[in-house]
Amino acid sequence: MNLQWDGVLAAYGELALKSKPVRRRWVGILISNILNGLAKAGVEAQVSHKWSRIIVKTLEFERSIEVLSRVFGLTYIAPFVYVSLNNLESYIAREAGELLKNAESFAVRVRRTGEHSFTSLDLEKKLGAILKEKTGIKVSLENPSRTVYVEVHNNECYIYTLKIDGCRGLPLGSSGRVVALISTGIDSPVASWFMMKRGCSIAVLHAQVNLDKPDACTRKLLDIVEVLRNWHIGIDMPVYVYRHGEALAEISRHAQEYTCILCKRLMLKVAEKLSHEIGAKAIVTGENLGQVASQTLDNLNAIDHAVNILVFRPLIGFDKEETMNLARKIGTYEISIRPDPWCSPSTVCWAKPSKPVTKANLEEVLKLENELQMNRLVDKAYGTIMKIS
Incomplete structure (x- = not known):
């Protein structure tokens, strides 16, 4: 299609269900994230909020859509043409050929807010009749090859034919900050992504x-x-590292089958x-129930008793194939499986003990930690x- 787009319409979902004060605050966060993302990508744009x-x-549609498709909180993105309500029918008649170019069938979907003398269905029928008369293309309400969307807000009309899925969820930062324990494996980056989707900013x-080489996986x-x-x-997403190997060596010598716990x-x-120091409200891990020996219910229960802060495990019910598919979608999979002799599961x-405990006893865990002087470690x-970083 050779339509001259006037901008990009971005729709949000869950935010519309919140109370007015919360919605106002979270929409503000969403717009701020959009502006920052576009600016970082070098896209010049003006961003405004109208109804929902x-x-x-912007004049840079492809780049702006690429950014918007990765902004949490948006359900879909659509490049649009703007016309006034008075000019809507004449525009549809004039551009019918472009709107339905290469289409075998079509439908018109109207979403309307404000006071009007017609219903959304009335307008769908009228615009559909114009398109059919001008092009001869058949109407298919159940399975159209092209859908013409028209959003009417008072006297303003936004017309589009392409809806690009957003990543949905809540605006990044609306739920606070969490510390994500991220290894270089497949699972923990995906778990972090899910928390981002629920509005949590991440500190890694x-x-x-x-x-022998502490920075081997850096x-x-x-x-x-x-x-x-x-x-x-x-x-911003800060990245912190610390030396875990020395303490792990002491644990391994003393705890044997309880080493993983x-x-x-x-x-x-x-x-x-770290959470207390930077104001984070929870910890995120990539653990999955039953995937490895340390991730049984008994073991996870013993692990959680180590801290008083909330621990999230977004992947708890996923199987490995589901997680791998998500990692591919996010873009971390190929990096996680990249061969590296100094940064592999075995190194x-x-x-890891040859026979790790699968039903950890919390009393035994506390006894071992007391002997090891865990607070010192x-x-x-x-x-x-x-x-x-």
């Missing part, structure tokens, strides 16, 4: 487990973070300290924390 739509006026925390970690930042639009508890304790999980590990 966000209108982006990575445990350096390799004793390059892969930063490559994953770079992809996540493409979705983390509007708010104490390792995870140490990670959560460090993450909790990262070097302390936590303080020592947290003392190595540094922000690298």
